[in-house]
Amino acid sequence: QKEVEQNSGPLSVPEGAIASLNCTYSDRGSQSFFWYRQYSGKSPELIMFIYSNGDKEDGRFTAQLNKASQYVSLLIRDSQPSDSATYLCAVNISGGSYIPTFGRGTSLIVHP
Amino acid sequence: DGGITQSPKYLFRKEGQNVTLSCEQNLNHDAMYWYRQDPGQGLRLIYYSQIVNDFQKGDIAEGYSVSREKKESFPLTVTSAQKNPTAFYLCASSTASGVSSYNEQFFGPGTRLTVL
Numbered sequence: 001q002k003e004v005e006q007n008s009g010p011l012s013v014p015e016g017a018i019a020s021l022n023c024t025y026s027d028r029g030s031q032s033f034f035w036y037r038q039y040s041g042k043s044p045e046l047i048m049f050i051y052s053n054g055d056k057e058d059g060r061f062t063a064q065l066n067k068a069s070q071y072v073s074l075l076i077r078d079s080q081p082s083d084s085a086t087y088l089c090a091v092n093i094s095g096g097s098y099i100p101t102f103g104r105g106t107s108l109i110v111h112p
Numbered sequence: 113d114g115g116i117t118q119s120p121k122y123l124f125r126k127e128g129q130n131v132t133l134s135c136e137q138n139l140n141h142d143a144m145y146w147y148r149q150d151p152g153q154g155l156r157l158i159y160y161s162q163i164v165n166d167f168q169k170g171d172i173a174e175g176y177s178v179s180r181e182k183k184e185s186f187p188l189t190v191t192s193a194q195k196n197p198t199a200f201y202l203c204a205s206s207t208a209s210g211v212s213s214y215n216e217q218f219f220g221p222g223t224r225l226t227v228l
Contacts, residue, residue: 004154006154008152032215034216034217042221042222043202043219043220043221043222044155044202044219045219046216046217046218049216088154088155090217092215099145099157099160099170100215100217102147102154102155102156103154104152104153104154105154
């Protein structure tokens with residue numbers, strides 16, 4: 001069973017702080033990694049993707065990938081209450097079909 | 113406006129009934145997917161289709177059926193054989209991808225199905 005693991009949280013951070021969300025995966029052949037944000041009752045929306053080791057920055061968001069340790073993380077700088085949502089990690093596992101496997105998501109609460 | 117539409121937004125089913133959830137996309141995407149989400153859970157793949165007239169079972173296909181007669185449409189039928197169908201159902205689409213390709217999925221707004 002190829003798995004994607006996330007701490008369900010909730011992760012609570014004060015407004016303006018850095019929120020750090022982590023995701024580990026079991027398949028060493030995984031090639032593409034995605035972070036989706038899902039507000040309560042809504043559908044997921046892509047906020048970041050990464051497929052090379054290292055950091056990728058987009059505005060307040062930074063995705064970090066370490067294939068040797070099999071983890072991918074998402075940092076949110078200057079967290080805002082509007083960032084409060086569930087963050088889903090998705091991994092395109094190897095094997096040809098490249099259907100992403102989703103983690104259960106981490107609930108983030110940013111309090112004023 | 114390009115995107116994915118799902119209907120209805122809310123659906124109520126009596127036990128023993130089959131119901132069909134609609135999913136339409138005008139993004140010209142080859143691949144379409146159906147996921148189920150239960151409270152506090154991630155997305156679990158029900159069925160996917162990478163080309164018209166072809167589809168594959170996902171991790172939890174039992175009690176569900178699909179068709180892909182048109183590129184734009186991928187309806188999901190929840191049959192009476194699905195014993196616990198109450199959930200949030202999400203349809204997604206993406207460009208078909210090959211090895212080492214980036215393959216972002218775009219999601220519809222979802223259908224919330226409740227069994228009465």
